[in-house]
Amino acid sequence: METYLEVRQHHDLARDLLTAAGLPGADADAAADVVGYADRHGYPTHGLKALVNMYVPWLRGGRVDPAARPRLIARNGAVSVLDGADGLGVVVMTRATDLAADTARRLGVGVVAVRRSSHFGAAGFYTHRLAHGGLAGIAMTNCGAQGVIPPLGGARRLLGTNPLSASVPADDRPPFVLDMSTTVVATGRVKAALQAGEDVPEGWLIGPDGSDVTDPAAYFRAEADVPWLGGRLATGGAKGYGLGLLVDLLCGPFAGAAFGPRRAALTETEPAADRDVGHLVIALSPAAFGDPDTILGETGELLGTVSACPPAAYARDVTYPGAPEAARAAAAERKGIPLSPDVAEAVASLARELGVPVPGELCPAEGGADGGEEREAVDGTAAGAADGTVRR
Structure with a gap:
């Protein structure tokens, strides 16, 4: 079952984890905003899962510099x-x-x-x-x-x-x-299918001979590749x-x-x-480009007209990029941000390891892993490893 965190609770937890990993306060707040956006809008591979698997290990392992100050070098x-x-x-x-x-x-x-x-x-x-x-x-x-x-x-x-x-x-x-x-498709979704023990749909992977491959492990064995958007040349x-x-x-x-x-x-x-x-x-x-109120009014009309288009027989409705994500974010504001069980467990374990208070929602009554035990990353690799490699 999914665990739900309130939006502010999610942000504060992400910020505190990043701060405990060495990121200064203002930077931790900024990073927590990005992590929260991803989980709120339906991109969970780039939310707390990324924080556990990449950002915190990189900060702790020296892969990225927590004290880095971006510098303007040309204008x-x-x-x-x-x-x-x-x-x-x-x-x-x-x-x-x-x-x-x-x-x-x-x-x-x-x-x-x-x-x-x-x-x-x-x-x-x-x-x-x-x-x-x-x-x-x-x-x-x-x-x-x-x-x-x-x-x-x-x-x-x-x-x-x-x-x-x-x-x-x-x-x-x-x-x-x-x-x-x-x-x-992003390679993270191939990895998610592998972790779930599921095949991927035809079209997600192609073999050296150009045939469809549905075993996600084939990608990680370099026996198949993710095709470019549009698929094959034809x-x-x-x-x-x-x-x-x-x-x-x-x-x-x-x-x-x-x-x-x-x-x-x-x-x-x-x-x-x-x-x-x-x-x-x-x-x-x-x-x-012109009067901004007129332009924004016309972009609203354009998007509204697209949304009002009668749906085809095979579809439920017509929408546009950004609208479904906005609906997910609005639902998250009302109900909380959903976390899958593996992410919730990994976040709770990381919080214990870093001495960050664990929200009660991440501590089911039956108990969880001992915070002193070796923690595994959500993707099944050691979360402390910081070799700088990430599959997108």
Whole structure:
């Protein structure tokens, strides 16, 4: 059964865990906002699960620097470059997003490229933040030097899933917020199926001969790969592949960060860690394009008209990216944020280990694991390991 935490309770727990792992107070608050957004809006792999499996182990193990102070290293008009100083990506990208927003309000557009960062959580958090500030936005990230997906038709993993998000604010309805990987599915969902002992649907994995593979373990044995958005070439795979390349081009060379398709990657025998991850965020002010009230009214009309479209026989209703997530977040505000049993147990164990008070909701009457025992991460690997590798 799922465990529910109140929104404030969830935030405070995440903040306290991050603070106990060495992150300063303001940064821990910012990171807890990103973690809470993910769990509230239906992206649980990037919520407390990511905190347990990645952020806290990285902070404690030296993979990221808890005292890092992102530094502005270049500014040219509306374009800035931020050095993340090997800090926690959710903190670094929040600062980059706010810098882009401030620039857009002054100049109409703000662009910030980020280098030397790490996993930045749910991409939608940053564009959602812009939308609720009245701005349109685009955010994206590569996976540093790590390769988890081969190029279309390739036999060697050179790119990341390279997620991106885009948002447009509206007048009186949830903003448009698109949050997507450039692959058919994020590799985290393949891992979740493996942990649950379930097959994956056809189309999620393809073998070396191009056939469908449904055993999720095949991906982790490098016997199958996740295809690009659109699937095979005949069904539009070149579109997802092109988007994935675009993200690496902008978040790698343009940002001055690492990128997967390096010449050395063609012959490396060990997988590269996702260090020196690059991000890019673009903010656009409606006021630079015309009367902002008119623009936001028309975006609201557009989204409202789409939502009012009569559904096809096979569908229940018509919606748009951002609206279902907003409904989940509203439900979480009323009922609490749901946590799966494995996440709840791992969070409670981590809290005991770090000396953070454990919410009663995470302590069932029958008791849980002794906080002094060796803790296992949600994904089944030792949570204290900090080798810098994460599959997206």
